[in-house]
Amino acid sequence: MRFACIDSKLIPEKLLTSPEQTSPISTFEQVPAQPLNPDYPYNKDLQQQLSGKQLLIEDLIFPLSELQAHYENGYLLYRKGIISTKNKPTCTRCGNHDPHYFAAFPCARCKEECTYCRKCLMMGRVSACTPLLSWTGPLIAHETNPPQLSWDGTLSTGQQLASERVVQAIKENKELLCWAVCGAGKTEVLFQGIDAALTAGKRVCLATPRTDVVLELTPRLKKVFPSIPVASLYGGSEDRHLNAPLTIATTHQLLRFYQAFDAVILDEVDAFPYSVDESLQYAVRQSRKPTSSMIYLTATPNEKWQADCRQGKRDYVTIPARFHRHPLPVPVFHWCGNWEKGLKKERLPANVLQWIKKRLLDGKQCLLFVPKIERMNDILPLVRKLHPKIEAVHAEDPNRKEKVQAMRKKDIPILLTTTILERGVTFPNIDVAVLGAEDRIFTESALVQIAGRVGRSAQAPSGEIIFFHYGKTNAMIRARKQITRMNEEARMKGLIDH
Amino acid sequence: MSHCQICMTDMMPQIGWRALFLKEDPFSICRECASKFEEIKGETCRSCDRSLENVAPQFKVDDQCADCIRWETDAEWAGVLDRNYSLLTYNTFAKEVLARYKFRGDYAIAFAFVPFIKQRLQSIPFDALVPIPLSEERLYERGFNQSEALIIASGYKPTNLLTRIHSEKQSKKSRAERIHLPQVFQTEASLSNEKVLLIDDIYTTGSTLRHAAKLLKSAGAQSVCSLTLARG
Incomplete structure (x- = not known):
C-alpha cells in the first residue's frame, strides 16, 4: 500500500480526501510516531488483539479508518515490514536477511516492484510496502488474585534447588539456563517461577519448538493454574487473539509477537528447528519486553553453551539426577x-x-x-x-x-x-x-x-x-x-x- | 549456486555441452520437487486435456470425457472454447505449491513453472496470450494476478483484454452455479480474426474459461484456446 506524509503523520492512500504525493512505507526515512492522546476512547478489542503483537492489517478485522485513528492518537504504530540497508533487505517480522529468501514482484498494492520475504510467507506476506502494526497504548492489566498455583506435588531436592533459581531469575529479570537430565521432571521446576511472575502481574510465555509439546503442556499448566486464562498457540489453534497472562506457544508463533512478555521460558533450546533456524531465535528475542527474564530449559545444551557454563559466562543450574533418584543408564x-x-x-x-x-x-x-x-x-x-x-x-x-x-x-x-x-x-x-x-x-x-x-x-x-x-x-x-x-x-x- | 524456487535447497548447476550450447533454462527447481509434479501425458480428452487413462469407460466416449460431451452438446456452449491444454495433474504437491503461489502470494514460484509453460507454448499457435483477470478487490488482496505472472515469468507479453464484473470467489460455487452465472467478464477489445490463448492457473469445471472464450469470440476472435498449469 502507499502512504502520504502530511504534518509528520502517515496517511494511507485509501483514506486521503485530496490527491497527495504517496509512496510505500519503506521509502520513508522514519515512520513518525504520534503523541499519546489520553482522552481518545480507544477500542478495547483492538487492544486485546494487538498489544504485544506485530500484525498485518489483514490479520485484524478492524477497518483501516479505525486503525488509522488509533495511529493518529498514538495508540498504534506502523513499522516497516522490510528494512533495506545498502540495498540489502531484512524482514522486520522474522529477521531474515538471507538474500535467497527474498524475491520481488510487481505489486498491485503499491504499484511498484516490491520486495517480499519468503521465509515467513506462510504467516501472511510481508513486503516492502507492508506496514507491521503494533500497539503503543496502555497495556492490558491482567487481574491477579493470588494464590494462583494449585499443585500439591513435591519437588525432589534437585528440582527444589533449580526451582528456587528460576524464581530468582524471574524476579530479577535475568537469564538462566536450567540444565536438567532427561527424566528430571523439568516442567514441575517451572511452577513456582511462573506463579511468582503471575503474582507480580507479569506476562509469561512458555515456548517450545514442537507442537506436540505445546499440546502436552497446555492441559498440565491449565490444571495447576486453574484461575487464569491460558492461551495455547500453534499453527491452526483457536487462541490466536487470546491475550492471556500465560501463553504456551511454538517458537514459530512468536513471530507474531512484539515486546509482549516479561518472562519467556524456552523449553528444548537445542531441539530442531529452533536450534538451526535463526528466524525462530529472532522471534523469541522480539517477543520479550526490553526488561524481561529468560529461562532456557534443556537436557542437552550444545558444546558452546556447555563451555559458556564452565567458564562462568552463562548463569546456569543443573538437575543432575532423575526424580526417582536412580542414576542415568550409561551407554x-x-x-x-x-x-x-x-x-x-x-x-x-x-x-x-x-x-x-x-x-x-x-x-x-x-x-x-x-x-x-x-x-x-x-x-x-x-x-x-x-x-x-x-x-x-x-x-x-x-x-x-x-x-x-x-x-x-x-x-x-x-x-x-x-x-x-x-x-x-x-x-x-x-x-x-x-x-x-x-x-x-x-x-x-x-x-x-x-x-x-x-x-x-x-x-x-x-x-x-x-x-x-x-x-x-x-x-x-x-x-x-x-x-x-x-x-x-x-x-x-x-x-x-x- | 542457485536455489530451488520451491523448497529452497541449494542446487548444483548441471554443466555440460548441452547446457553450454543449447542455452537451456537454468534449473529453477530441484530434481526432487520436479519429480513430485505429474506431467499430463498419454491419452487425454481432446477438449479439456484431462488424462483419460484412469477414467472409467462410462465417463468417456472415444477421446472425449463426459464433462466435455455435456459442454459440447449444449447449444449455448458448443465450440465456444476450441480446446484446453493443461500441463500438470492437480495432485497433492501441485495443490500445495499452487496454494502457496496464489493464496500466500509467493510470486517467485511462477518461475518454477516456466520450463513447463515455455515448452508447451512452442507447440500451440497463438497471436495473443490473455490472462484470466482478477477482480480489483482480489487483485489488491493477492498483490498480483497469478495468471498474468505466469506469462511474464515465461518471457511473453500479456494482452489484457478482459476485466471482471463480479467478485465472489469461484471456488465457493458448484458447477451448476458457475455455468448459469451471467457473464462475469467484459471486454472493450474488437478483434480481427486473432488466435487467442487464454492463460489460467487451473481448469476445474471449465466454466470460467468458457465465459471468457464466449466473450472474445463475439469480439471477433478466430479461435480461443486455453492453457492452464493444472487440470483439477
Missing part, C-alpha cells in the same frame, strides 16, 4: 564392523542380532535407532524374520502416531526408528540400541537424548543403552562423559540413592 559401546556393507548382503552384525534375539526371548521391548531411513528399510525385513510384529517409524511416516501408540500398548516388541523418537517420548520399561552410532546425525545431544529414553519410570529405573558402532566418534565419547559426569555430580550432591 556401552560395541564395535559392530562395517554394518552397512553387511546389509547389502542382507546380513546384520552378529552382536546386534544377538542383542535383538535376547530381547525378543526375554520379552523386553526395545527401540533400535538407525541413522538413515534407507538403512532402516533394509533392516526391517531382516528382523521381521525374527518377529513379524516389529515395526519401523520415521518423520514422514503417516502412521507415526499409531505406531508409537501401539508401542505404548506393547503391541510392538521392537520399534526401529530414526532420530525422530530421540526426545519427547517415554516408554516405561525399554532397552535402547543405536546401530551406526558413528553416523554424524548422532550428535552428542542426540545420543544423550537417546540414552535418556531408558529407565524413565520409578518402577523400572534401569535398562540397557548400547551404541553399536563402526569406529568411536567424539560425539559418542562426549555423550558418555556428559552422562557419567551428571551421575557423579548427583552422587556428590546426594541426589542418588542407588
